[in-house]
Amino acid sequence: MYNYPLFRPPSEAKSLILQVTEGCSHNRCRFCTMYKTKDFKVNGMDEINKQLHQLKTFSKAGDRVFLADGNVLCLKTNKLLEIINRVRAELPNLKRISSYAGPKDLLRKSIEELQAIYNAGLTMLYVGIESGDDTILSGVDKGVTKEEIIEGCLKAKKVGFSLSVMLISGLGGQKLYKQHAKHSAEAINRIQPDFLSLLTLLIEDNGVEEELNKAYGYTSLLPRDVLEETLLFLKELNLNSTVFRMNHASNYLTLKGVLNKDREALIKTVEKAINEDNYREDYLRSL
Numbered sequence: 183m184y185n186y187p188l189f190r191p192p193s194e195a196k197s198l199i200l201q202v203t204e205g206c207s208h209n210r211c212r213f214c215t216m217y218k219t220k221d222f223k224v225n226g227m228d229e230i231n232k233q234l235h236q237l238k239t240f241s242k243a244g245d246r247v248f249l250a251d252g253n254v255l256c257l258k259t260n261k262l263l264e265i266i267n268r269v270r271a272e273l274p275n276l277k278r279i280s281s282y283a284g285p286k287d288l289l290r291k292s293i294e295e296l297q298a299i300y301n302a303g304l305t306m307l308y309v310g311i312e313s314g315d316d317t318i319l320s321g322v323d324k325g326v327t328k329e330e331i332i333e334g335c336l337k338a339k340k341v342g343f344s345l346s347v348m349l350i351s352g353l354g355g356q357k358l359y360k361q362h363a364k365h366s367a368e369a370i371n372r373i374q375p376d377f378l379s380l381l382t383l384l385i386e387d388n389g390v391e392e393e394l395n396k397a398y399g400y401t402s403l404l405p406r407d408v409l410e411e412t413l414l415f416l417k418e419l420n421l422n423s424t425v426f427r428m429n430h431a432s433n434y435l436t437l438k439g440v441l442n443k444d445r446e447a448l449i450k451t452v453e454k455a456i457n458e459d460n461y462r463e464d465y466l467r468s469l
């Protein structure tokens with residue numbers, strides 16, 4: 183039923199997946215290979231109806247739907263509303279509809295459009311921020327600045343969306359890891375997201391490393407350096423109540439807590455891992 187590869191956030195593991203788009207409309211981030219094999223396209227209503235028909239047979243298995251692939255929020259608002267309404271009509275007992283959203287998608291939509299989307303039932307957004315540092319954002323070709331990311335995320339929060347943001351540890355490399363930690367924490371402190379996830383950069387193709395090196399002098403970090411960066415990041419955070427997860431298969435260490443409440447305990451766990459040289463081996467990491 184799906185056109186693979188298909189990605190969803192770890193927290194959507196039990197959700198029904200409706201493939202509304204294929205690929206990512208940006209698809210230019212230098213470190214990202216997720217959708218490199220796919221040309222971006224928006225599936226037509228016939229295809230979406232067909233998938234919904236099949237999902238209805240599984241609907242007892244879940245009360246959540248994740249709209250895949252990449253940034254579904256880039257769709258024209260009317261089209262997105264039509265899809266959300268169709269999902270709700272076919273699966274009336276749903277508790278949550280969610281999707282990925284790019285910061286640019288949030289900026290392009292007016293508050294009224296975002297409100298209409300939220301009111302229709304798409305209430306949770308996953309936003310890949312990757313870094314709060316402008317040198318890194320420009321070097322990886324993310325297509326947005328730190329200020330634009332913050333503006334887009336605050337717009338979503340103002341409307342009421344539950345906001346889950348993702349950063350990539352190690353993206354600054356040896357040269358920029360300190361400013362990656364510091365500027366990312368600054369961005370997160372201003373956004374105050376509901377959920378925050380740290381993934382860790384995993385480069386499987388040497389060509390990608392060369393490209394990042396040319397773009398902003400990236401050279402890879404050792405696992406303990408990545409964790410030093412995590413320490414710096416945690417120490418700079420000032421959050422009211424953000425659920426924090428570092429539990430992706432790409433991470434060297436698993437951390438979970440609520441920030442800032444659990445910050446000191448998390449810092450101690452990272453320090454212990456560094457002191458004991460005790461973290462996931464590189465060969466066990468995956469995307």
Ligand code: SF4
Pocket residue numbers: 206207208209210211214215216217252284310324
């Ligand atoms: S916006 Fe996200 S999915 Fe698209 S290329 Fe960048 S990191 Fe990959």
